[in-house]
Amino acid sequence: MLVLGSDWSLQDAKLAVSSIDGSSRLSESFTLERAPKVPASLSVESDEVVRLSFVLKSASGEKLSSSELPHQVLATLTDSVDPRLVEATVIPVKPSTGKASYSLRVDRLPATFTSRTSGQADLNLVVASFGSSKPINLKLATLQLPSKLRVGGGSTLAAVTQRQKNIIKHGFVPHLERFHTFAVPPTEKMPPKIISLAAAVGTVAIPWLILVALLPSITPSLSLRSLTSSTAPLVASLVLLELLALRFWIGAGFTLFKMMPYLLGLGTLTILVGRSALGEMKRVRLGKSA
Incomplete structure (x- = not known):
């Protein structure tokens, strides 16, 4: 679906498919008047990333002010057979430059989507605002999802993520669940009051008892006259x-x-x-x- 007469325009728009390590398999530019040149059914693997980048401008190509920025910029993934099955992601737009980017890890699609999808999904770019502005609903490609994301026509989820691959290959296992243990309050470690009282009395009384015991031997030498x-x-x-x-x-x-x-x-x-x-x-x- 091409969009004409919209309140916004796209510049430097590009649709790309690359692997997780960054190597690009496909990269096509597009505009509101010209869709990206991709196959009618674009096959993607579970370890690939679909990337979308563009700069949002006004219809005349000028920089957008803060009041002209659209209220919603979305990337939607709609099942080709059942249009009620939709996965939408908000695309943030930088107010200062109008730049926006979106990336989709195929192996991280929600189970609620992959377990029910027919295997093909339409990737659309939606730009809209409240009021009388004309929205953008641009179809970019029809993605052919990998079969290992689905089993039996989408009845169960059987996606193998990169983490699961590492567990199988290298023996990585998740960390054991940790439970917080609260420290024992100091009041519970203190001795009984009677023991504390006896220790305090002994600490105070013993020096005085020693002084009283030695007083007879030192009394003769104590005399103010000796000063x-x-x-x-x-x-x-x-x-x-x-x-x-x-x-x-x-x-x-x-x-x-x-x-x-x-x-x-x-x-x-x-x-x-x-x-x-x-x-x-x-x-x-x-x-x-x-």
Whole structure:
């Protein structure tokens, strides 16, 4: 069916049949006035690809604006015997250039089509819009589908896809189905509350019990009178370091970077006063032992 007086025109339109690896067996150009020069019944194999490419222009050959683009551009495959059996595919058109392309893998035709087809199907290009525009319904070829896509006149599907060929030839098999396994919640792995409570009490109580047990032996040496001008700054700096650690543990905005200047300052002070304090304590201890 040739189309005359349409609101659109086709440029660089080409119908091609090639293998999956890209080698072309047939390539014919066509226009709205001249159909592609192909056999009356174009035989295609299951491992071949039917390709269609064209540039959509206005009737005068000008570039289409966004408002002039057709609402529907389709490639239809209609059974030659039963016109109710139709497989339609939308062909996207680039708004900037009007270029469009379509490819049909013969071995990927839907089973709903191949299992019922008579073996011949008409390939048509349909371009249409809403309103009063004149549509394009251009017959490109009558495809003779491979017999191995059909068994017993189209009663069952027996297409051998490339994947099935690889499975037979190389022993490829599909991956086993995987089932997602959810992780066990941490709450189910935690010990009973009584065990956690006993561990917490032991952690807190054991250091204090050790301190109480050793307190009688260290009490005689503990005396505020033993603090001198050298040892008092050392004790004070150690207390300040403990308070600094407590403040950092409480948190409330007191980050590590905020603590570092105080830690460096108190650490340096502790080293300085500690040297003199320990030196004095050494002299006192040596004097007593002498």
